[in-house]
Amino acid sequence: MRPRVTLKLATSLDGRIATASGESQWITGEAARAEGHRLRASHDAILIGVGTALADDPLLTVRQPGLEHRQPVRVVLDSRQRLSPGSKLALTARESPVIVLTVQLPAPALVRAGVEVIQVHAGRDGRPSLTHVLTALRGRGLISLLVEGGGEVAASFLRCDAVDRLEWFRAPILLGAEGRPCVGTLAVEELGQARRFRRLAAEPCGDDLWERYERL
Template sequence: MRPRVTLKLATSLDGRIATASGESQWITGEAARAEGHRLRATHDAVLVGIGTALADDPLLTVREPGLEDRQPVRVVMDSRQRLDPDSKLARSAGESPVIVLTIQLPAPALVRAGVEVIQIHTGRDGRVSLRHALTTLRDRGLISLLVEGGGEVAGSFLRADAVDRIEWFRAPILLGAEGRPGIGSLAIDELGQARRFRRLAAEPCGDDLWERYERL
C-alpha cells in the first residue's frame, strides 16, 4: 500500500519550470502560490527531489495565514545524501519533521541536525527505489503525499504510475525548448503508452490557469 499521491506543477504555458539557466522564481503569481500553500496544508507530507532542494533551498512549510498549524512532513529524495546540514530544511527539522530518503547509511551531520534519514532499497537506476520509498512513507502513517518537483522526480512518479491527481498551475508565459521541463522522461515510444488523466476543473487563479486532473 502507498500514500495517495498528488503531483503539483507550476509551469509556463509550454510546461517549463525554469529558464535554461535555472531561474524559476516566480513563474506563477501570488494567487497560485497561495493555493500551493493550501495544498500543502491538506496533505500529510510534501516531497521534492534533491535537485530542487539544492537549487531553491526551500522550507516547504505552510505559510498561508490561518494554516500555520497544518504543517506537512517534509521529504527529500536524496540518494547520495547531498542535502546540506545548513540548509533551511535541515535547520528547521526541529520545528517540523524532515525525512531524507537515501540508499546510504545515515549521515551523522544530518542526524545531528534532527533530520530523519531512512535508508531505502536501491532501484534499478541506482537511486532510491520509488516503490519502497512510498511503502516506507505509508508505514509511517503518511496517507497523502504532495509531490512538488522537480521535473526528474515528477517523471519518476509518472513512470511508476504512482500519481493519482495533478494540480497544474500554468502561467501565461512561454520559455521555449531550452527551458527546463516540468516533467522529465516518461520513456514513451507510442501514444498507447501515455499516462492518461481526466480533467476535473480548469479555472483562473490570478493571471494563471489552475487545472485539476485525476488518473483514469
C-alpha cells in the first residue's frame, strides 16, 4: 500500500514553471493559487524536492480563509539534508509537522528544530528511493500526497508510475524552450512508453485553465 499521489502543476501554456533565470512567482493567477490551497487542504501531505525548498524557502501551508485548520504534513526529499534549520519549514516544524526523507543518518540540527528526519534506501541515482519514500509515508498514516515539484521531482514520480492524478493549471503565457520545464527527463524513446492519462475535466480558473486527469 502507498499513498494516493496527485501531481500538481502550475505552468505556462508551453509547460514551463519558470523563466531561464528561475523567476516563477507568479505564473498562474490568484484564482488558480486559491484552488492550489484547497488542494493542499484536501491532502494528508504535500511534497517538494530540496531544490524548490532552497530556491523558494516556502511554508507549504494552507492560507485560504476557512481552511487554516486543514494543514498537510510537509515533506521534503533531501538526499544530503541541505534544508537549513533556519528555513521557514524548519522554523515552523513544531507548529505543523515537517518530514525530511534522506539517504543519510538524521542531522542533529534538523532534529533539534523539530523536523522528523527519516533515512530511506537510495535509488540508483543516489537519491531517496521513491518506493521506500512512499512506504515510509504510508507507515506514518498518510493516505494522500500532493506533489508540487519541481520538474525533477515530478519526473521521478512519473518514471516510477506513481502518479494517480494530475491537477494542471495553465496560464495564458508562453515562456519558450529556455524556460524551465514542469517535467524533467522521462527517458521516453517511443510513444508506447509514454505515461497516459484520461482527462476528467477542463474549466476556466480566472484567466487560467484548470485541467484534471487520472491515470489509465
